[in-house]
Amino acid sequence: xxxxxxxxxxxxxxxxxxxxxxxxxxxxxxxxxxxxxxxxxxxxxxxxxxxxxxxxxxxxxxxxxxxxxxxxxxxxxxxxxxxxxxxxxxxxxxxxxxxxxxxxxxxxxxxxxxxxxxxxxxxxxx
Numbered sequence: 001x002x003x004x005x006x007x008x009x010x011x012x013x014x015x016x017x018x019x020x021x022x023x024x025x026x027x028x029x030x031x032x033x034x035x036x037x038x039x040x041x042x043x044x045x046x047x048x049x050x051x052x053x054x055x056x057x058x059x060x061x062x063x064x065x066x067x068x069x070x071x072x073x074x075x076x077x078x079x080x081x082x083x084x085x086x087x088x089x090x091x092x093x094x095x096x097x098x099x100x101x102x103x104x105x106x107x108x109x110x111x112x113x114x115x116x117x118x119x120x121x122x123x124x125x126x
Contacts, residue, residue: 025049029058 025042027049032039042049043063051059064072092098100108 026052026057028055029053 023046025046025048027039027042029051032051039049039061043061047063049061050057051061062072062076089098092100
C-alpha cells in the first residue's frame with residue numbers, strides 16, 4: 001500500500017553495524033499502474049520509493065534531476081559493484097578459495113576459458 005512507511009536500515013559490511021537510513025515509502029506495482037502521479041508525489045516528498053509485487057520488494061526508485069543524474073547513476077553503479085565483490089568474496093570463503101595466490105587464480109581462469117572453448121589449457125597434462 002502506498003501509505004506504508006517503514007523504517008529502513010542497512011548493515012555496514014566493513015564494520016558490522018546497522019545504520020538507520022530513515023523511512024521509505026512502499027508502493028505496489030498495481031498501485032503504480034493505476035496512478036503514476038502518486039509515485040511522482042512520493043518521490044518528490046521522500047526522494048525514494050520501494051516498489052513491491054505480492055508484498056515483496058522488487059525495485060527501488062530514487063528521485064533524480066538533470067543536475068544530479070550522472071552522479072546518482074555512478075553512485076548506484078559503484079554500490080552494485082561493491083555488493084558483487086562482497087558476494088564473490090563470501091562465495092570464495094564458503095568454498096575455501098579466499099587465500100588463492102594470483103598464479104592460482106590465473107590458472108583457474110585459464111582452465112575455465114579452455115574448457116569453455118573445448119581445448120586443453122596450456123601446461124595441462126594429457
